[in-house]
Amino acid sequence: MNSYKNQKAIWAGIFLVALALPAFIYPVVLMNVLVFMLFACAFNLMLGFGGLLSFGHAAFFGSAAYVTGHAAKEWGLTFELAVACGVLVALALGWIFALIAVRSKGIYFAMITLALSQMIYYIALQAPFTGGEDGIQSIPRPPVFGVIDVSSNLALFYTILVIFVIAMLALVRISQSAFGQSLKAIRDNEDRAISLGYDVVKYKQMAFVISAGFSGIAGSLKVFVFSIATLTDVSWLLSGEVVLMALLGGLGIIWAPALGALIVVAMQYLLAPYGAWVTILQGLIFMSCVLLFREGILGMIRDLLNRRRAKPSTSPN
Amino acid sequence: MSKVVLDVSRLNAGYGEIDVLRDISLNVKEHEVVTLLGRNGAGKTTTLKAVAGLLDRCQGDIRFFDEPIDRLPSYRIGRKGLGYCPEERGIFSSLTVRENLTLPPRVSDLAWSLDAIYQLFPKLKVRGNSMGTKLSGGEQQMLAIARLLYSGARVLLLDEPTEGLAPVIIKQIGQTLLELKAKGLTVVLVEQNFNFALKVSDRFYVLDQGEVVASFDRQYALENKDKINQMLGV
Amino acid sequence: MFELLGVSSHALMAQLVLGLVNGSFYAVLSLGLALIFGMLHIINFAHGAFYMLGGFATWLLMQWLGVNYWLALILAPLMVGAIGIALERTFISRLYSLNHLFGLLFTFGLALFIEGVMHEVFGGISKPYSVPAALQGALNLGFMFLPTYRGWVIVFSVVVCLITWFVVEKTKLGAYLRAATENPALVQQFGINVPLLITLTYGAGVGLAALSGVLAAPLYQVNPHMGVNLMITVFAVVVIGGMGSLGGAIITGFMLGIIEGLTKVFYPPASNLVIFVVMALVLVARPNGLFGK
Numbered sequence: 001m002n003s004y005k006n007q008k009a010i011w012a013g014i015f016l017v018a019l020a021l022p023a024f025i026y027p028v029v030l031m032n033v034l035v036f037m038l039f040a041c042a043f044n045l046m047l048g049f050g051g052l053l054s055f056g057h058a059a060f061f062g063s064a065a066y067v068t069g070h071a072a073k074e075w076g077l078t079f080e081l082a083v084a085c086g087v088l089v090a091l092a093l094g095w096i097f098a099l100i101a102v103r104s105k106g107i108y109f110a111m112i113t114l115a116l117s118q119m120i121y122y123i124a125l126q127a128p129f130t131g132g133e134d135g136i137q138s139i140p141r142p143p144v145f146g147v148i149d150v151s152s153n154l155a156l157f158y159t160i161l162v163i164f165v166i167a168m169l170a171l172v173r174i175s176q177s178a179f180g181q182s183l184k185a186i187r188d189n190e191d192r193a194i195s196l197g198y199d200v201v202k203y204k205q206m207a208f209v210i211s212a213g214f215s216g217i218a219g220s221l222k223v224f225v226f227s228i229a230t231l232t233d234v235s236w237l238l239s240g241e242v243v244l245m246a247l248l249g250g251l252g253i254i255w256a257p258a259l260g261a262l263i264v265v266a267m268q269y270l271l272a273p274y275g276a277w278v279t280i281l282q283g284l285i286f287m288s289c290v291l292l293f294r295e296g297i298l299g300m301i302r303d304l305l306n307r308r309r310a311k312p313s314t315s316p317n
Numbered sequence: 318m319s320k321v322v323l324d325v326s327r328l329n330a331g332y333g334e335i336d337v338l339r340d341i342s343l344n345v346k347e348h349e350v351v352t353l354l355g356r357n358g359a360g361k362t363t364t365l366k367a368v369a370g371l372l373d374r375c376q377g378d379i380r381f382f383d384e385p386i387d388r389l390p391s392y393r394i395g396r397k398g399l400g401y402c403p404e405e406r407g408i409f410s411s412l413t414v415r416e417n418l419t420l421p422p423r424v425s426d427l428a429w430s431l432d433a434i435y436q437l438f439p440k441l442k443v444r445g446n447s448m449g450t451k452l453s454g455g456e457q458q459m460l461a462i463a464r465l466l467y468s469g470a471r472v473l474l475l476d477e478p479t480e481g482l483a484p485v486i487i488k489q490i491g492q493t494l495l496e497l498k499a500k501g502l503t504v505v506l507v508e509q510n511f512n513f514a515l516k517v518s519d520r521f522y523v524l525d526q527g528e529v530v531a532s533f534d535r536q537y538a539l540e541n542k543d544k545i546n547q548m549l550g551v
Numbered sequence: 552m553f554e555l556l557g558v559s560s561h562a563l564m565a566q567l568v569l570g571l572v573n574g575s576f577y578a579v580l581s582l583g584l585a586l587i588f589g590m591l592h593i594i595n596f597a598h599g600a601f602y603m604l605g606g607f608a609t610w611l612l613m614q615w616l617g618v619n620y621w622l623a624l625i626l627a628p629l630m631v632g633a634i635g636i637a638l639e640r641t642f643i644s645r646l647y648s649l650n651h652l653f654g655l656l657f658t659f660g661l662a663l664f665i666e667g668v669m670h671e672v673f674g675g676i677s678k679p680y681s682v683p684a685a686l687q688g689a690l691n692l693g694f695m696f697l698p699t700y701r702g703w704v705i706v707f708s709v710v711v712c713l714i715t716w717f718v719v720e721k722t723k724l725g726a727y728l729r730a731a732t733e734n735p736a737l738v739q740q741f742g743i744n745v746p747l748l749i750t751l752t753y754g755a756g757v758g759l760a761a762l763s764g765v766l767a768a769p770l771y772q773v774n775p776h777m778g779v780n781l782m783i784t785v786f787a788v789v790v791i792g793g794m795g796s797l798g799g800a801i802i803t804g805f806m807l808g809i810i811e812g813l814t815k816v817f818y819p820p821a822s823n824l825v826i827f828v829v830m831a832l833v834l835v836a837r838p839n840g841l842f843g844k
Binding site for chain 3: 053055099100101103104106107108110111112114115116118119122123125126236240243244247275276277278279280281282283284285286287289290291294
């Protein structure tokens with residue numbers, strides 16, 4: 001139980017550090033990182049736990065972004081109501097995608113989610129309320145619950161940090177619950193799960209919807225950080241990026257992709273002036289991860305720790 | 318004294334991280350039919366696969382017509398005239414019977430002509446344009462053997478050719494094997510059906526838990542049927 | 552000449568032709584994908600990048616070496632196919648023992664990399680490529696004027712599809728391929744160099760993509776992103792057809808091109824979406840596609 005207390009202490013420490021970070025880094029940058037950390041971890045519920053590779057998660061992120069942006073700008077809803085609208089749409093979309101895709105396996109599943117997401121992209125391109133190529137701009141920051149003012153970046157950062165922590169705790173809880181364990185069982189050996197009586201389709205659908213919902217939270221929050229919702233938010237590039245984040249961070253633990261998100265977002269900031277180099281580098285990282293680092297950063301850390309312990313029979317796994 | 322065409326010495330082989338076979342040694346002489354007997358999981362199929370070059374883990378000395386083949390990739394072994402027929406027979410469903418039959422490259426001048434093959438297996442000519450897996454189990458087994466004859470294999474490794482087949486068909490296969498033996502082929506069989514093996518084989522090896530536990534010739538087998546059946550757990 | 556639901560026959564015919572042109576690309580590209588998937592069990596996400604490289608090779612051959620379109624039809628697929636073969640030998644072959652999803656991820660990264668590099672080197676602006684002289688103008692078919700180049704694209708694509716289908720289904724080499732798809736270990740034991748076969752198949756699939764790129768150069772102009780959105784539509788086509796058969800891929804490609812063309816005539820806002828909608832509908836009824844196993 002010592003390690004459990006240590007873990008809690010470490011997380012508490014990280015949280016305290018996070019509270020202090022705006023003193024060193026622009027809050028907008030921090031919020032950007034938080035949003036994508038959440039997105040990547042939401043995605044991981046499907047990939048790491050469900051074994052389902054979705055190449056269309058931008059559909060949930062982006063549609064929530066558009067709806068939240070529209071709700072805040074055109075309907076004048078308060079912060080939390082606007083976010084709720086976005087998340088509801090993401091949940092509904094996740095449910096629809098699941099209906100269509102969930103009976104297909106592996107590679108088919110990936111292609112179907114990609115295609116469905118592209119469909120959303122084309123709808124977003126043409127629908128009147130999305131603003132087409134320009135997107136929805138100048139999205140306001142309405143007060144939370146009508147009273148908490150988040151117009152300053154600092155206030156918004158702390159708000160998003162709180163929401164992030166709650167969402168992550170929820171994700172961790174879900175991943176450790178019976179549901180999460182069942183998902184893993186299905187991922188490891190679907191036929192066996194079926195023979196044990198699991199309604200595999202239902203589990204996959206649930207995973208899809210939950211993952212879509214949390215992705216929707218991320219998308220909704222993003223819109224308040226940057227005040228815009230654009231086609232980039234529903235593009236296949238974004239879908240690919242979140243896959244990269246998960247792959248890079250590692251799939252074994254629900255929160256490992258957050259590490260990947262940190263690196264990918266940092267990379268984007270560093271390489272921003274260099275245009276296509278972001279894409280080139282992402283491509284290289286993808287390929288290296290697949291060939292060399294399939295367990296991601298998490299795997300590399302695990303290997304380091306195992307070697308340090310130098311007693312392979314007692315190393316946890 | 319006919320020469321040894323297949324000589325396996327101290328073979329250790331298996332799958333993944335595990336060795337299934339332990340120090341297997343056996344040999345096969347030209348024009349012989351040798352049968353590997355044993356219970357399920359004894360290592361008979363693994364032995365055939367190791368010889369054919371299909372296993373990742375394979376250590377030991379395997380000589381085919383005095384040439385070492387244990388380090389060779391499977392396609393080189395095939396080209397030397399070692400023909401392998403897996404338990405599932407390996408008939409391709411997306412190829413016609415004729416395409417299945419003529420698929421292997423002809424690796425020696427012992428390769429049978431299509432006419433000779435059709436004489437031995439007339440059904441294959443009739444069903445030439447059907448898709449391979451539309452044939453019955455017995456016909457597929459004939460096709461698998463015919464395919465090896467087409468390639469000119471000098472030694473045939475057959476894994477449970479009678480499995481799942483009706484007694485009438487089993488009899489036909491037995492007769493076919495005897496004819497092939499008369500025509501100069503060498504056959505290594507894996508069989509659970511001891512009675513069938515008794516009708517066609519010259520010598521036997523019994524495997525248990527990855528080791529050779531007994532070897533005897535046909536004479537001995539005929540005189541000690543009960544003892545052998547007991548050994549096989551029948 | 553006649554009117555159907557408020558659309559003139561000229562407009563209808565013109566859109567059908569465009570639909571067939573699009574269908575040609577869908578067919579040839581999904582054919583290459585199905586070929587690669589059958590043998591390697593990898594979805595070649597980089598297929599669109601190779602298509603784009605085919606287009607660039609065509610343009611570069613003209614720009615740097617003054618090589619004309621007709622030679623490019625032969626050279627570009629060979630050059631790009633060679634690149635594909637090199638990639639298969641060095642990297643892709645390492646993926647065969649892994650979960651198939653890793654193949655998808657790797658080729659996705661490869662696609663990003665190739666597109667990024669081409670964008671860096673050549674910029675994002677389209678390079679013009681003129682229609683070769685022999686194929687300029689239009690043919691008077693009586694009921695419509697058919698732009699010659701478009702007719703060429705359709706006819707040539709059909710021929711390429713038929714030749715590919717014939718080689719795979721009716722020749723000895725094709726028998727090797729079909730057998731190796733089913734049971735590579737056994738085919739190898741017979742004495743056939745299966746790894747070589749796999750490499751060549753990847754090269755052929757990539758070559759087909761590049762060939763499409765050559766055809767596309769005078770039509771769509773050449774730029775580093777010409778393959779991306781096309782590929783996602785091709786994925787939908789492949790899912791609809793199911794990856795079981797080459798014939799299925801070809802038929803589905805042309806069919807969907809026509810459906811898309813017709814949608815553009817009768818209900819333009821849906822033309823981008825119709826293929827995806829068809830995909831969703833087909834999947835509900837048949838999760839493995841129309842011709843899938």
